[in-house]
Amino acid sequence: MKLLAPTLLAVALSTTLPASHAQQQPNPAVPGYAYGQRSLAKAPYTMADLKALQASLLFTEEDVKALRQSKAIVADQTDAILDVWYGFVASTPELVHFFSDARTGKPDGAYLEAVRKRFALWILDTADADYDQRWLDWQYEIGLRHNRLQKNKIDRAPSVAQVNFRYIPALTIPITTTLKPFLARKGASAAEVEKMHAAWVKSVLMQSILWSQPYIKDGEF
């Protein structure tokens, strides 16, 4: 599979990334992981906004169930999933750019590693599908950290100033496409895998829309 093909860059990155980061449970000790922390700003969108957005993308209680079903399946595979995702990012120059040192243009290993630890927790949080004000505030914080308003700050990374908007919704596809085989590895039926995959597509797209809010002109979100 092309995505899994090692590239020089993927090999280079793998040498900077320790092998195992699987997180069984959200772990507030991961630096910069702030889900549920009171210090977070209040999201500029409400639970009512979220419900309207969910209706518009056909996100229902069935999707919540399917996401939660996926949690036990992905819980001990987060490290392998992240190997695939990081391999894809590493082999796509447009994407690895956002992890690069702004001066040298080379990937910043420490920054990649810091994000990776939070990414493992994000997989579990997405599977939890527990939507409340805390969750909304965390989505807003994640969006700010992609935008030039906050990128790099929490990790004190010397990286480029922003992740351009266009790549945020786009990543819905590689994340969910490469996740699908992992959903099928623990004995779920083909129909269950389809449902879990569809729920993941909706959830990641929904989150990417919320993360996009800081990029949108005033009054147009």
Next chain:
Amino acid sequence: MKLLAPTLLAVALSTTLPASHAQQQPNPAVPGYAYGQRSLAKAPYTMADLKALQASLLFTEEDVKALRQSKAIVADQTDAILDVWYGFVASTPELVHFFSDARTGKPDGAYLEAVRKRFALWILDTADADYDQRWLDWQYEIGLRHNRLQKNKIDRAPSVAQVNFRYIPALTIPITTTLKPFLARKGASAAEVEKMHAAWVKSVLMQSILWSQPYIKDGEF
């Protein structure tokens, strides 16, 4: 299926919409349909930008082939597809709002009808998957027509000022989910239907990202 269930509003809309608008070929005589017209502004994104975006969402030549395969399948079903899509919009208050008269709050039948004719051509254009500068310029125009910069102008519609950004990428899901059964109605194998559906998801998401450009703060797209 819940999406197909008639609702009072869907029934009300159906009485304002003539039964058949299937377009076999793009038809420049449809008012406001301007794909390929030299009067269009040049898109603020380039073919190189498009290629980078396609790489980031795993869009390949295989997807182009699958989209083109879908054209013969959807060509004589556009009217039935639009019945389902309009039924979904009509039954979702957050969405029908964007077709409402700004003064009365009621759906504007003439506006819905004008958009519907172009929507039929959009289905065929999406299946054509013919990406060049003309196509980019048309995507930019479509984006402007959702944004407050241009919404309503081409139809002289008395409707609300904008389609809020959040609903544009979100509509990837209902459009492609409800399309899937239509892709299966002409004898394609289950594997081919899956490939065509996946290609449609990528294409619609890609287009919705391009349409979002007018909503994005300067320099952040």
